Amino acid sequence: MSEADSSSNQTTVQIRMPDTVLDDVDATWEELGYTNRSEFIRAVLRDAVKHPEFDRADLKAMLASEVDIQKGRTHSSDEVKAEYGLDGEGESMAEG
Known part of the structure; x- marks a missing residue:
């Protein structure tokens, strides 16, 4: 204390x-x-x-993420980049 x-x-x-x-x-x-x-x-x-x-929305998002992590529902950064068309620098590969 x-x-x-x-x-x-x-x-x-x-x-x-x-x-x-x-x-x-x-x-x-x-x-x-x-x-x-x-x-x-x-x-x-x-x-x-x-x-x-x-706020409460932030808390709910964090809790949902924690549940996903505990259940093994995670994605690598490469998978996320591919899904959203990012090249790793925050730009779309199409904009390149």
């Missing part, structure tokens, strides 16, 4: 959320290696504040 996270520097904040959301939080924090629910929620909020450009 960083110095900024020490209990002497923290303020208690109460929030309300649907039980279904809390169930999802509880099913997630331990699986991801957090010590407790509060630590997980602080990390999620910190990430949302520090990286507001990172």
Whole structure:
């Protein structure tokens, strides 16, 4: 835990959320290696504040990519270049 996270520097904040959301939080924090629910929620909020450009669509794309990788659905750079007609310099082979 960083110095900024020490209990002497923290303020208690109460929030309300649907039980279904809390169930999802509880099913997630331990699986991801957090010590407790509060630590997980602080990390999620910190990430949302520090990286507001990172949105749900980005997360979904990353998760879909991770599933593809885990299932072996990957392509070499040469396969991608061939599929999209790229010569490796970002230009189309047809434009060459």
